[in-house]
Amino acid sequence: MNERPAFPLFATLAGAAVAAVALAACGGAHAASPVVPLGQGDAAASATHRSGGGNGSGSATITIDASSPGAAVSTDVLGANMAVWYDITQSGLSKEFTQAGMREVRWPGGSASDEYHWQTQAFCNGGYGNSNSSFDNFMQDVVKPAKLDVSITLNYGSNSACNAGGDPNEAAAWVKYANTTQHYGVKHWTVGNEVYGSWEYDLHSPAHDATTYANAVATGFYPAIKAVDKTAQVGVVLEPGWSPAWDPTVISKAKFDFVELHYYAQTPGQESDTYLTQQAPQAFASFVASAQSELAAAGVNVPVFVGEMGSVYSNPGKQTTSITQALYAGQVVADMMQLGVARATWWLGNGGCSDASSGNFSNSLYGWQAFGGYMVFSDGLPEYGCPNAPQLARGVLLPTARAYQVLAAFARNGEHMLPATVPQSLPLVRAYGTTYNGGYAVLLFNLDQTNSATVTVDIAHAAKNTFTGTSKTYDKQIYDASKNNKWDPPATKQLGSVGSTFTATLPPWSIAAYVLR
Numbered sequence: 438m439n440e441r442p443a444f445p446l447f448a449t450l451a452g453a454a455v456a457a458v459a460l461a462a463c464g465g466a467h468a469a470s471p472v473v474p475l476g477q478g479d480a481a482a483s484a485t486h487r488s489g490g491g492n493g494s495g496s497a498t499i500t501i502d503a504s505s506p507g508a509a510v511s512t513d514v515l516g517a518n519m520a521v522w523y524d525i526t527q528s529g530l531s532k533e534f535t536q537a538g539m540r541e542v543r544w545p546g547g548s549a550s551d552e553y554h555w556q557t558q559a560f561c562n563g564g565y566g567n568s569n570s571s572f573d574n575f576m577q578d579v580v581k582p583a584k585l586d587v588s589i590t591l592n593y594g595s596n597s598a599c600n601a602g603g604d605p606n607e608a609a610a611w612v613k614y615a616n617t618t619q620h621y622g623v624k625h626w627t628v629g630n631e632v633y634g635s636w637e638y639d640l641h642s643p644a645h646d647a648t649t650y651a652n653a654v655a656t657g658f659y660p661a662i663k664a665v666d667k668t669a670q671v672g673v674v675l676e677p678g679w680s681p682a683w684d685p686t687v688i689s690k691a692k693f694d695f696v697e698l699h700y701y702a703q704t705p706g707q708e709s710d711t712y713l714t715q716q717a718p719q720a721f722a723s724f725v726a727s728a729q730s731e732l733a734a735a736g737v738n739v740p741v742f743v744g745e746m747g748s749v750y751s752n753p754g755k756q757t758t759s760i761t762q763a764l765y766a767g768q769v770v771a772d773m774m775q776l777g778v779a780r781a782t783w784w785l786g787n788g789g790c791s792d793a794s795s796g797n798f799s800n801s802l803y804g805w806q807a808f809g810g811y812m813v814f815s816d817g818l819p820e821y822g823c824p825n826a827p828q829l830a831r832g833v834l835l836p837t838a839r840a841y842q843v844l845a846a847f848a849r850n851g852e853h854m855l856p857a858t859v860p861q862s863l864p865l866v867r868a869y870g871t872t873y874n875g876g877y878a879v880l881l882f883n884l885d886q887t888n889s890a891t892v893t894v895d896i897a898h899a900a901k902n903t904f905t906g907t908s909k910t911y912d913k914q915i916y917d918a919s920k921n922n923k924w925d926p927p928a929t930k931q932l933g934s935v936g937s938t939f940t941a942t943l944p945p946w947s948i949a950a951y952v953l954r
Contacts (some may be wrong), residue, residue: 496891496940497862501870501879504898506853508777510871513586514770515841515848516541516782517813518745521549521558521566523788525575529832530787531582533814537838538845543588543744543782544575550630551594551603551638555611561599562638572611576621587621588672588742588780591658593629593650594638602641603629605657613665625780627672627697627744628658633683647683651690659692670694672742677727684728688735695740695779696732700724701750702765708797710761713748714884714946715865718768721746725776740779747784753811754796759804760916760946763836764882767948770844771869771880775854783837785811790823803886805920813838827922834924839911840948843927846909847880847950849873866890866943876904876954883943886913890943894951899937904953906935912947 516539519525534542545553545566552564555572580587591611593603608626615623631637632650641649650673659671673693675684702717703709728741746769747753748762756762766783773781790810792798798807808823810816817831834842848871855870855877867882877899883890911927918925935953943949 496893497860498893498895499860499863499866499868499879499881500858501868501877501894501896502856502858502898503870503872503877503896503900505856506872507856508775508854510774510848510850510852510854511777511779512845512848512850513541514743514773514778514781515539515845516543516585516780517786518543518546518782518784519575519579519786520544520546520788521553521570522546523816524567524569525787526569526578527831530814531579533786533832533834533838534579534583534585537813537834537841539583539841540586541588541780541782542580542583542585542786543590544572545570545590546788547590547745547784548630548637550590551592551632553592554595554597554607555592556607557597559597561595561640572615573619576615576619580621586625586780587623588625588627588744588782589615589623590627590630590744593632593641593653593658595640600640602639602653603658605653605661608658609661609665612662612669616666616669624668625670625672625695625742626662627674627742628654629674631676631699632674633676633679647681647686648690651687654687654691654693672697674699675728675731677724677731684731685735688731688737693739695742696728697742697744698725698728699745700743700769701745701747701784703749705749705752705754706797708749708754708756708799708802710756710801710803710886713756713761714764717748717765718772718867721769722772722776725773725778729776741776743773743778743781745784746781747811749797752795752797753789753791753809754793755798755802755804755806755809757796757809757811757837758806758835758919759802760836760911760913761803763840763911763916764884764946764948766837767840767844767880768867768882770841771847771867774848774871775869783813783841785813787812787814787816790816790818790820790826792823792825795822805917813841829922829924834926836911836916836919839915839927843909843911843948843950844880846907846952847871847878849878852878863890863892866892868894870896873952874954875900876952878953879951881941881943881947881949881951883912883945883947886946889945891940892943893938893940896937896953902937904935904937906932906939906951906953908932908941908949908951910944910947910949912944912949914944916946
């Protein structure tokens with residue numbers, strides 16, 4: 438389960454309306470704007486159109502401008518968390534990541550990180566870890582076979598005696614062990630989890646204090662880590678809009694090589710499919726852009742890592758195993774590519790299941806399952822938390838992981854995002870474009886639950902007129918087979934010869950990648 442307790446500063450919904458009181462995870466009020474700029478300045482030209490209403494009839498033209506390359510694509514945004522409480526020595530876990538097209542993994546698991554002591558696998562504050570889930574087993578059984586890049590969250594909250602804040606020497610010893618002793622080459626190390634929040638275990642005095650945190654990083658963690666591995670990248674946690682203000686102090690006083698953000702779209706019990714699929718991606722993009730603006734205003738140019746993201750911050754319910762979360766995940770990952778985010782990890786790969794005793798399984802939400810959970814891969818069902826779930830083998834890719842398969846077909850590392858313009862006659866269509874090995878890739882979403890959308894895609898200023906095309910699509914119809922416990926993959930088609938202008942029919946509630954080589 439997610440480690441974050443419910444609290445009132447997250448966004449709340451009343452139907453499809455968004456409460457303006459949200460600050461902590463959702464970056465302030467969510468404005469319903471017909472066009473949302475993903476970035477600032479010249480980058481606003483690459484915005485996708487987002488507005489309410491149904492799709493127009495007939496074919497309308499989406500334009501991808503090949504003459505205006507934007508942010509470089511990092512396939513490290515295709516990733517997920519794994520947690521120390523889950524037995525990572527079970528067979529098939531590395532295969533899950535490979536099948537989903539994921540490239541990144543974060544360890545050892547959210548708030549547990551501020552209680553966890555890697556050398557002894559001991560915990561403060563009554564934390565739990567599976568005895569098989571040592572750092573070496575994680576690296577050998579999951580990371581190396583799947584060829585994943587790794588992001589580690591260091592313990593800021595507690596020392597090994599559980600009587601003071603985190604020990605920079607313990608952190609540095611982990612870096613040295615990983616990279617000098619074991620030669621794992623782990624480069625990304627974030628100091629602490631959500632240490633601004635009262636739910637996080639923090640034995641510093643004062644706790645959850647930006648100045649204390651910034652000083653601990655600047656004078657303790659950063660120099661200690663650099664002393665054992667000068668190539669190690671040290672990250673700090675930010676939370677735009679937090680009260681009392683956190684980010685200005687951390688940005689100005691800490692030393693760091695990247696920043697880490699976390700984002701959950703909804704409050705448990707108040708989930709809305711319309712909000713999640715059509716409006717939450719806009720709020721997410723605004724949240725990330727807020728952090729980028731804070732850094733730019735301070736004259737700081739470092740990468741952004743989104744270490745946790747999900748559809749609801751606690752008590753996962755029906756949406757988490759539905760096509761609706763898959764559509765949300767696809768859009769926010771594409772938005773991160775548009776914004777130039779360096780790395781991202783969904784919460785969670787494996788490690789938790791829930792049912793109606795804790796999650797929201799309202800009839801107002803679309804889905805066929807009586808179980809949910811943060812996991813995007815089946816843990817092997819039934820299990821603790823959902824004892825009445827149907828039999829489902831460990832490693833089956835759930836809908837959100839299926840969306841990642843489509844994203845992996847669209848994204849090629851080092852390519853460049855291209856501006857996409859969607860006409861207002863297609864208010865429930867989203868589009869993204871990128872260069873692709875001398876050709877192009879287009880990612881299309883139809884957010885209409887009932888109606889298909891026929892669109893014309895024009896690659897303006899294309900380098901050539903004819904390509905060989907393929908498509909990969911995950912949609913509501915494929916998901917609906919899960920009603921009978923059939924969890925099918927996206928449909929792949931060979932399109933043959935395709936021009937720089939082509940027509941596509943997008944099924945209801947679908948995500949589709951078109952690759953033109």
